[in-house]
Amino acid sequence: MQHGIRAFWVFDGKPPDMKMKLLEKRKENREKAEEAKEEACEDGDEFKAMQMQQRTIKVTKPMVEDAKRLIQTMGMPVIQAPGEAEAFCAYLARKGKAFATVSEDMDSLTFGSPILIRGMSS
Numbered sequence: 841m842q843h844g845i846r847a848f849w850v851f852d853g854k855p856p857d858m859k860m861k862l863l864e865k866r867k868e869n870r871e872k873a874e875e876a877k878e879e880a881c882e883d884g885d886e887f888k889a890m891q892m893q894q895r896t897i898k899v900t901k902p903m904v905e906d907a908k909r910l911i912q913t914m915g916m917p918v919i920q921a922p923g924e925a926e927a928f929c930a931y932l933a934r935k936g937k938a939f940a941t942v943s944e945d946m947d948s949l950t951f952g953s954p955i956l957i958r959g960m961s962s
Contacts, residue, residue, distance in 0.1 A: 841915070847942075848917040850925040850932075851904060859924075870896050927951045 841847070855863060877892035908918045921928035929941040930951035940955035941948040948956045 848919055848938075849908075849911050850919045850921050850929050851908065852925045853921045853923050853928075856923060870898060924951075926953075929953060 873892045873895035877889050877896060880886075880888035880892055911918050919928070924947070926941065926943055926945050926947040929938065929943065930948050930953035932938040933941050933953045933955065940957050941953040942957045942960050944958055944961060946956070
């Protein structure tokens with residue numbers, strides 16, 4: 841913002857049906873990581889417990905709503921995508937409504953984003 845860049849944040853909408861298997865697999869992986877975290881805690885392996893803890897994080901609807909309110913309070917617009925955010929961002933960039941897509945996810949390129957900027961999280 842201090843450099844005159846007007847960013848907007850796009851949040852995922854309903855995932856496509858063909859992504860449901862992947863989402864179920866992610867849920868299974870979180871459950872396995874939770875079990876591994878508990879075992880690591882019992883064994884006193886703090887490093888492994890922390891690693892597994894990071895794999896169990898699930899973003900909840902209240903977390904997303906809090907993030908949206910914070911972003912809006914900071915003066916930036918929030919857009920709710922009808923489906924996947926990366927697909928919507930790529931569409932906006934292809935139509936010239938945005939300069940680029942900022943994401944750590946390479947899906948933006950497969951959805952046709954002409955420019956992908958990575959590494960903004962740090």
